[in-house]
Amino acid sequence: MTRILTGYVALVKVRFSECDPLGHVNNAVYLNYLEQAAIDHASALGWSSKELTAEAGAVFVARKHEITYRQPAYEGDTLLVCTWPTEMRGARGMRSYTISRFTGDVSGWVDRVVPFEDMPEIATGDLLVTANTEWAFMNVTSGRPARIPEIVAKDFVEG
Template sequence: MPAVYELELIVDPDAIDPLGHVNNITYLQWMQSAALAHSAAQGWPHDAYVRLGAGWVVRSHTIEYLQPAYAGDRVIVRTWVADMKRATSRRGYRISRKRADAGEPE
């Protein structure tokens, strides 16, 4: 798989929690979407795993929130396979806002 896969999204107003920023559950949904898209881009869509009777199971999450995202923000979800063994793998993520003026992540 490529070193890093990128998925660009625009924060939907429905993703905002009562504190006015993206809800933590939304970050997990974005991570899942990026992981599935990354796998599919490499020829392993969800149905390929189903045909094999295989799939991925998440054992744990560790998320460090550095800056909030808000409705209308463009965000980039980056993901990569950090390591892979016979029956386990570890996936990394970085989610950042995309600055409108430079097109670069914040």
């Protein structure tokens, strides 16, 4: 059984340019929020694309996204983006996300890695989005899938 070690929380302030003509955050923009949180999580653990390429000759590439939009976000909203890995096996990494409207004190929630058991309850505001992404670990030279090295996986999950 996989044990999740860490998650990542990030705050995002919705900008005017990210909204559609109805004033809602454009659906495609949510993908940017999710992907950036995943990249920031890996980088904070020492696994930026540059470090992955140097160590393993491979990087994570999004293969499939599944997003459920529950409520819209609007210009000026502060959003809490939470992400955590759910599995790393072979050349595949799975990751889950939530995005909620953040209504609390932002001082403790500046972008950071948190132990998974300390991931915040999403009770500070409305749950807006739930999502899952399948990431493929791809060799940068051949463009083919590569096994995720244990040295990388051990920083995210156990087992």
